[in-house]
Amino acid sequence: MAVAVSISPAKITTTKPIIITQFPDNPKPLILEQCKTVRDLNQIHAHLIKTRFISSPSVAENFLESAAILLRHQPMDYAISVFEKLNEPNSSAYNIMIRGLTLKNFSHEAILMFKKMKETSVEPDEFTFPCVLKACSRLRALEEGKQIHGQLMKLGCRSSRFAENGLIKMYGNCGQAGIARKVFDEMSVRDIFAWNALFSGYTKSGCWKEAVDLFYYMLETDTKFDEVTLVSVLTACGRVGALKLGEWIKDYIEANGLKRNPTLITSLVDMYAKCGHVDKARSLFNQMSHKDVVAWSAMISGYNQTNRCKEALSLFHDMQKANIEPNEVTMVSVLSSCAELGALATGKWVHFYINKKKLPLTVTLGTALLHFYAKCGSIDNSIEVFKKMSRKNVLSWSVLIQGLASNGQGDKALNYFDLMLTKHIQPNDITFIGVLSACSHSGLVEKGRELFSSMIKDFDIEPKIEHYGCMVDMLGRAGLLEEANQFIQNMPMNMKPNALIWRTLLASCKVYKNVGIGEESLKKIMNLETVHSGDYLLLSSIYASVGRLEDAFRVRREMKEKGVIKKSPGCSSIEVNGVIHEFFAEDDANFECEKIYAATEKMMKRIKLAGYVMNMEDARLEAEEYDKEKSVSHHSEKLAIAFGLIKTSIGTPIRVSKNLRVCSDCHEATKMISKVYNREIIVRDRTRFHHFKDGLCSCKDYW
Template identity: 40%
Template sequence: MLVAYGQLNNLSGSVQVFRQMQIEGFIPNQFTYPSILRTCTSFGALDLGEQIHSQVIKAGFQFNVYVCSVLIDMYAKHGKLDIAQGLLRRLTEEDVVSWTAMIAGYTQHDLFAEALKLFEEMLNRGIQSDNIGFSSAISACAGIQALNQGQQIHAQSYVSGFSQDLSIGNALVSLYARCGRIQEAYLAFEKIDAKDSISWNGLISGFAQSGYCEEALKIFVRMKRANVEASLFTFGSAVSAAANMANIKQGKQIHCMIIKTGFDLEIEVSNALITLYAKCGCIDDAKREFFEMSEKNEVSWNAMITGYSQHGCGNEAVNLFEEMKQVGALPNHVTFVGVLSACSHVGLVNQGLAYFESMSKEHGLVPKPEHYACVVDLLSRAGRLSQAKKFIEEMPIEPDAMVWRTLLSACIVHKNTAIGEFAALHLMELEPEDSATYVLLSNMYAVAGNWDCRDQTRQMMKDKGVKKEPGRSWIEVKNSVHAFFVGDKLHPLADKIYEFLADLNKRAAEIGYKQDRYSLLNDVEQEQKDPAVYIHSEKLAIAFGLLSLSDPIPIRVMKNLRV
């Protein structure tokens, strides 16, 4: 009866039978406890499971392998990994189910290195893994992109007779997709005869996480055509892929599907939608999604604060952060990156510094390199370059390239070549092949009018064989994507675009705008000093959008470089 109620997902029925059994004088045995514990695990009833665990100890079954394996599974799945590990270490028998449950628990909670270490220890003890152990270990390899180790474990599973196992096949799909191995991922996917939703989700989420978002969306479309039912996880991965591509059109289509299937009430999906709209420039849509949520978690607050920050809405981000604290939501590292960036954008230097101090003092968070970079940006934007330099020199951790690049960028704005050269020197030591350092340094000299040093920087870049990725902008017009490079004249409407831009420049000049000649010279050949013929790719894309789209349609330009 306990097993039957468990299979029907009836926790109250299971508990009633368990109590009635004891009232009538029947003593539970090694098969009774696992039956009720499994139901507690599937329902997330950890408190009840802990009470039953105390009865297990009183009844003397705390060292029973069968009972302990279920207890380890319960604690591992609910994140009580220390308790699960303690139970495993106290076992006197080598039980593959117990070890597998522990490995799966580590993998489920993203402790991938611990999972692989335990898997290796299990094999060294002479315990032959089952299919769940192999699939969990391969999933752990996927989590840390350990492709070679994952392939070795795959070979072991093949030798052990699990070549056709669905769980291992799904784990392999996820491994190859997350490592960006498109062909291998497709091959592993096609080898699965009875594909389930996990197979499809592994491909979609894996491609999205490894940056192959277009492939992820293709698989999502293919999944829908195959009439495979999309889950909460599917929609979350698809929305994230659309967000990373800034593909608002397909993102809105997926949003419509989410509403039709009823997943729009799920927190995880709403969080992904907030990020989608924020990344695509639709901050009002992001706000609407956020404020219409009936329940929010820290990811929801972080997504909205980050969205405000990315759109330069610094005060709104700071106010939302204060509201977040008032409602009892706990800020984490992501929260502070958003709020520090927001303070930087609106010049709230002292408030930003106070927030940075509060990370460790009030919230127990150790600042990461990105937080230090935010403080450097905060000080640098305000023109306090010497203070920023001193802050970097006194950092308790080694400054990374992001920190030095932030300082160098600010030196261009404030025309401080001394500190800029100091930052560039450290950058070149850390990333000698990165073109951004040379371009920023060249820009700084151009802004300062130091043409000799500018030319020397460009020559040094050529001598070292460092090449800059060309800026490129894309715009979609009438279901067709148009691409533009810097100074591009290959487009069929190039003449009209340049004529239109000339008119815009003339009209801008008439109302008092003066072009900053130096800001455009980072890629102009040294003999070319006229920026009027050097048109940035996004300007060309915007002009084409103005010429081609009707007034109500927003102009959305996608770029491969930060503007």
């Protein structure tokens, strides 16, 4: 059976050829030491045929080794042609071919060669298994690996140290860390390669705690470790927050003069960043004399994961200045930071770079792009990326469904959910958060009830607290406050409502001015956790909306008397020419504040002439009557929109991100601004997107 290998043309070389005046009686040194090119192979091959040395198994195997292994940068076609002409090749010849194919990344062909070996009744030996197991490991070919494990046991080669290490590596790479540990525990003698193979298996399988525990066991048994071990353990420390062990390793590195190892220092940077000590990570990063793409990516990822997204993008710009080409890990972190900040221009540049460099749109990178565009309100771009992805997993579908839901396209989100099922992609709990959100934002109450029931009935997915929260939000938005309240009361015993559930109901009470359920909701929150200022302010607003101003002021006094920390102020951001600008309500910190306030006043006058009427309920309660209009006019999103009007070209969309929910007055004002100025305005608030165009909003005033 011929082994299928893609044939590449041999490289042209100017290496001086071998000159053979008399062929040696022992050609082994000539073959293994002096043969450097395909031309040399051809010359020696001709002499071997002429002198009939080719019929000698040992000489033929030496020649095969040179063709398959020693000439590392040459394709395998020559070695295959030689192998196929051998008369009854033995296990050594097969071992050379399996090793060569694996070495040159023809792992699938290496497994086929092993299969051919078995079919021709050539018995594998202890040298066969490590190479074919390496091929299985690279391909994550678990079933084939298990079969080889069985053959190892049958042939009694199980005790071979190299084979056992290969088994550990293979099982670990295939996500079977438990079986890898079993093989490890049954070994009579374990070298450092066995330990490192198990550490690698744990980290690749996400068994971070097991990796940390294994290292402690290593220390207890006084087993020597090396730098490869420390890299794996530091990675695990970052994932489980084992800062104490991570710092012990840092001290060990310094005490043993290992600071020159950039891989180790990069692992330290990653460990500190993932443990939340980003400034320590940055200090180490700055001290590195040589920073490769992995080091830059670790630091950017650290900033991103601790929500210091501005610093992540700033460091990415520094990386570009240093002429370091980003990799997929870098791109995913940068896109995630762009998504959080709403930095559309920077994220689009990343997408352009991906296309320019022809980077493969892997599931991870494609899903990051999907998420980025969805979080920036460019849902059409999300759909376009989704369609171009050759492979999609359940997360890719879920991200698109959630993106459609939060951008006011609930019906389309549910259509994609149906399409997902026809493609036989099994939804998970994250998918159902997306589809329930779609129902919530689009007022599809009956459909939401149906999907919630089908989670257990049709998909055997136990609803989590987030799914109950989606249902409460859906019912509350639809004004079904009594049903929402009863739904919470009927939650199962093992799923007690948390403060967020009651806070969601309280927010709906503000929209529908329901004092009774609002008061009950606040009491429930107080019983569960320290009440936020936002909770008091919501109840205060409910009282104010029904004319109970004394109660409204009483609630605010209670808040002050109890020393409740004031909520985060409303903050809106806008990206202009790649720079993120932030605005706070009645902010005067911006260096162009006079120009911005003048633009805001002009904007407010124009929309009033067009019919806008200010909603004074959204003014600060403590503001004097003559100050209320100013208070409402200077909400952070209005300042950001005014800035966008004076800083961007006529007709271009304006994109604003806000950390809080859009108030009703800003919603009405923005609708009018979009009409008067003929601008599309996309506002991302804490819960969803609002696409304003021609005086209308994508949420259809249902939010």
